[in-house]
Amino acid sequence: xxxxxPRFLHPILPKAWRGRKPTVAxxxxxxxxxxxxxxxxxxxxxxxxxxxxxxxxxxxxxAVALVIxxxxxxxxxxxxxxxxxxALSIEKSVPVYAFVEDVAASGGYMIACAADEIIADPTSLIxxxxxxxxxxxxxxxxxxxxxxxxxxxxxxxxAMLDPFRPENPEDIVRLKxxxxxxxxxxxxxxxxxxxxxxxxxxxxxxxxxWTGRQALPLGLIDGLGDARSTxxxxxxxxxxxxxxxxxxxxxxxxxxxxxxxxxTIVDGLAADALAAVEERAAWARYGL
Numbered sequence: 001x002x003x004x005x006p007r008f009l010h011p012i013l014p015k016a017w018r019g020r021k022p023t024v025a026x027x028x029x030x031x032x033x034x035x036x037x038x039x040x041x042x043x044x045x046x047x048x049x050x051x052x053x054x055x056x057x058x059x060x061x062x063a064v065a066l067v068i069x070x071x072x073x074x075x076x077x078x079x080x081x082x083x084x085x086x087a088l089s090i091e092k093s094v095p096v097y098a099f100v101e102d103v104a105a106s107g108g109y110m111i112a113c114a115a116d117e118i119i120a121d122p123t124s125l126i127x128x129x130x131x132x133x134x135x136x137x138x139x140x141x142x143x144x145x146x147x148x149x150x151x152x153x154x155x156x157x158x159a160m161l162d163p164f165r166p167e168n169p170e171d172i173v174r175l176k177x178x179x180x181x182x183x184x185x186x187x188x189x190x191x192x193x194x195x196x197x198x199x200x201x202x203x204x205x206x207x208x209x210w211t212g213r214q215a216l217p218l219g220l221i222d223g224l225g226d227a228r229s230t231x232x233x234x235x236x237x238x239x240x241x242x243x244x245x246x247x248x249x250x251x252x253x254x255x256x257x258x259x260x261x262x263x264t265i266v267d268g269l270a271a272d273a274l275a276a277v278e279e280r281a282a283w284a285r286y287g288l
Contacts, residue, residue: 022062022235024097025055026227026243029066033073033081033107043070043111045080047246052081055244056088062235064089065227066098066115072106072128075182082189085114099227100124105209109220110186113193118221119230120212126220129190130183130207194219 031042055064066085072078089096098104098115105128112118120126187205190197196219197204204218215221223230231239 020060021238021240023058023060023240023242024063024065024231024235025058025061026065026067026241027051027055028069028243028246029081029111030069030101033070033077033111042073043081044074044077045084048081049084051244051246052084052088056092056094058242061094061242062239063095063097063231065231065241066096066112067101067227068098068104068108068112069101070105070108070111071103072108072110075107075110075186078107078110079185079189081111082114085111089114089116097227097230099225099230100126100212100221103209106130106207110189113190117223119223119225119227120215120221121226122211122213122224124212124215125209126212126215127204127209128207129186129205196222 027048029043029048033043055061085096088094095117096115098112098118100112100118100120101124103125104112104118104120105125109127109129183205190205210218210220212221212224216224228241231241
């Protein structure tokens, strides 16, 4: 029978004799969820797929830790990222821990629900289980400066929610139906992934948010803490945290990827400037 070597001898022994330390892959998921561009860092399936594959593909890992800081965004991209995390966790037989920093709200919380456990700081903001659609109306502006809007469609709903025309009540009805369907998917996902959630809470699925300390008794999270201290408590003080580097490419390559047929880089940057305002608003909803 072999005896364990004293810890003080480990630094002078060959690596093969030291024994394998527990290793956890750490993947940061930060930003608004949706379209990503040179001026807007954020999360989409295209930008996180490589990091997820690298993290779950590490040899001999004990777990994957997701460090999440997101106010939400695109429901589709949130759901795609959630499903990919679950698929990789099952495929690799690796548990997943989610650690919330400032906020995991809306789509950010949907991604967190892909983890087996969610840990948050007592002051983190959690929840916002709801669906929102926001935009701008320019119809009065273009009328004031003498611009006539001309739209020709086949299909009465093709120009739905056109920001350069007055709001159509029928468009709002259609939008509400779509939002209700997405909301149903979201609440079902949370209920299935978070069995401890107190479904009887009056405002749990109304888009409200809670601090980490408030979210714990509601079952929205499993504990309070941070990644380093929690993982050391779970896997030992000698646990190795391997951070997976984000791969977004150079600024020039992202500029070129942003361009589409019939548009220019200037067009893309102008659109990004407007989108940056919306991104700022997404964080501002949570005082960040």
